[in-house]
Amino acid sequence: MESLPSWVTRLLHIRLVSGPLPTTIWVIVGVGVAILLLWQVFRSDRSKLARQVPIMLVCGGFGLLVMWLLSEKIMVFGVSLGWPVIMAAAACCALLGLLVTTIVHARRARRLMAAVLIPFVLVSTALRIDSIYGEYQTIGSLIGYSSYHPLSTSHMQKGTLTVDEWLREVLDGKLPPAAAHGKVYSVDISNTASGFRARTAAVYMPPAALSDTPPELPVLVMLAGQPGNPDRVFSASGIAAILDQYAKAHHGLAPIVISPDQNGDNTVNSLCADTTKVGRAETYLTVDVPRWIKAHLPVSRQARDWAIGGFSQGGTCATQLGPRHPDIFGSIIAVDGELKPTAGSVEHMVAEYFNGDRSAYEAQVPANAIADHAPSNQIMILGAGKRDARSIKNVIVNGQAGVKAGMHVVKIVVPDTGHDWHSVNATLEAAVPWLCAHRWGLGETGLTWSDYPRIEVLQ
Template sequence: MHHLPLWLQHAMGWSITSGPLYWGVMAVVGVGLVVLAVDRLARRDVRALGVHVAAAAVAGAVGLLAAWLVSDVIMVFGVSLGWTVIGTVAAGFAALGFLAGAIRRTRRFARALAVLLVPLTVVACAMGVNAAYGEFRTVGSLVGYSPYRRIGGADGVDVRRAAMDVTRWRDLAARHRLPSMPSSGGIVSADIPATSSGFRARTALVYLPPAALSDEPPALPVLVMLAGQPGSPNRVFAASGIEAMLDAYAAEHDGLAPIVVVPDQNGASTVNSLCADTAKVGRAETYLIVDVPDWIRDTLPAAPSGAQWAIAGFSQGGTCATQLGPRHPDLFGTFIAVDGEEEPVAGSRQQTIDEYFGGDEAAYRAIVPADAITAHAPSDQTAVLSAGADDRTSVANVRIIGKAARKAGMDVTELAVRHAGHDWHAVNETLETALPWWCDRVGLAGDAGGSADGSSDSPWAGNEDLEVLG
């Protein structure tokens, strides 16, 4: 899709969570509602305006009740939607109620305007809900647009294996003799062979910092990051802001930043693999801990796995991080999870055990994060567990998994993100601090980096949007 005309590629990059398009839609709807109200007043039809307002109040109340029931009572999505989303839905219903009254009791221009505003109001409400979550950030993200070139091939990006270590790279930087490299990193796509697992994964995405794109790259730390479900590898880069964060870090550290590999752990947006080897979905865990690491080592300028590698994720991807990290300490020295579950489920717990593990509860419990941590204790791994403060279930999960991790001897940080719920805003705030902190820990900052044992909590205390729980 990167062969689209330039004007369309530009349009795909328009923001739908802020900026001219977002505020333009909101302004058109707002001004349109004001025009309808002024039109009634100008005609001295106060009674009709009263009917419009009454319809808005009733519709808003219905929307508020419906959203609250779906969010906090029935919990259709497994987590609370949060009052920002509930309020946005209620406001959308109220506006539609006002417009319905206007359509019934006005004529000509006013009626035509009210009819035109109905779909725009639906779009504005959807944009408001999406802005609260940060799930889709651009027009392109709505249609799965991917502008990324592939690794290798005649038209692809040429990536070389490591030619030196980071210490040597910094020495060259001090003498102003670094190999040529771009001023910023880049995202590329790759189909990672499922040689051992046979798992049918979608195309992966990879962030390569400037140093990795040089002719003689250093061996760089690796962050494996997983999106939620429903979701895709593209969602990580579209919603998390991680590319800009690491470009900024690289700009201050001679082009050095970690490589970020975002594989597909589910095979489709509607599928939950549990990041496990199961009868229902296939060998997702083998794909993630054998096939993906083998491809990374064979293809990218990657540092040895273990202390130099981390796994991270959001929502279902965060659950995967707290499963796979503890189960494979030889691969991952650190795991970072945002809004993860206490237990991986697809439907009810018993349904998950029956459908995925043939009724074998012991096999299921082996992938439950707290149980996996206990089974592989003691451990010297590092765990960063975070949740949006408004997502009370995920905050409770942080405490449960954090307690097990601490008991196993891990270096644990538990965080709550203020003014966020089960959404990508929680991811953004967590990574804003966690990424530079982890980069420093794995030696990218040299002597200026943080303590190797992670004893200081100052990085977390320095972010006003993060509350350290434990």
């Protein structure tokens, strides 16, 4: 990774969802609008306020109506935006209405002040919406900047011990204690089998994996949404911190998490399938990626110790690929996934992606994939934000299909979240330690699903 000047690095690491930057901008907007209103109230032209306030309310109401229609009725974004986003957009329209009328009716100083506040209102709204989704955590993430150093696989040791053997040697003092924290690296995965043009992947190596004699560890393949990129899994989900906390309590043990690229570009939806339009994404994810992982990282070879997960489009991919490849993935974690891969109408996808073969598309529908590969002893953990009604319905439908196929299914709803990375974080906070303890044998947590206050488990 090319070195950048320190001031550029600091700039790229400035946080967008919390911290001084968004707080400062929100304060500027709040104080600025308050000054404009008070300035007008205590001057002789306060009567103009009687015209400006109704205009502000009309603009806010219009923004509310348009956003509600786009989000809940037309659904131009494919999912509900949620009321917090709708209200943030409505508030932006109301403030812009106030500022524009102030520019029209006020004189020099207030006119200039109102004009200066307009970009601050737009930026503050963008930051508010970003904080709701948790999508872009830093300035660097806006431009796809990655702070992760390349992983040197030539120095990576293969796992030669089982987890139990490695743990006994650590406790007996035959191996040094594991590091305090894991690390996230960037990696380039060869596409020998698929030819799929994927972007650079990212991988979390837990402390045990970084030891000189690492054990054979479980693997979690995590897919970001679309638009999105592999780094987003680590910058937005908080999974590295979750696993560091687990590893701290279990002698450095935690799964290796790798986030490969399933789309090739932010503007592309590969459907996570082998298609004539985008390429052999399924082969890349189920042949090239596992082959590279087993060749270079200290991992278990057993499907029981492998899981695939994802958010939004990545969650849909997880519920497609997991059931279709039970020989690779023993567990599935999907948050806010859909009932079917979607890039336009079914007719469009069949024609453009599958060369007119409707059966090839239908085989990719999660419920069909689950039924086609039943019976199954896989574990499937499905999550959704409580404000995302559509995703909750999807959880129920896919969950029922999983139960019918014999899967162990856990359905999670996350209060106070929608179709966003906050629901991913809460789901992973419960699901990954549970898998570590109950599926992968890395160490008990003493916790059950009901002990995690940020989630609700559907029966």
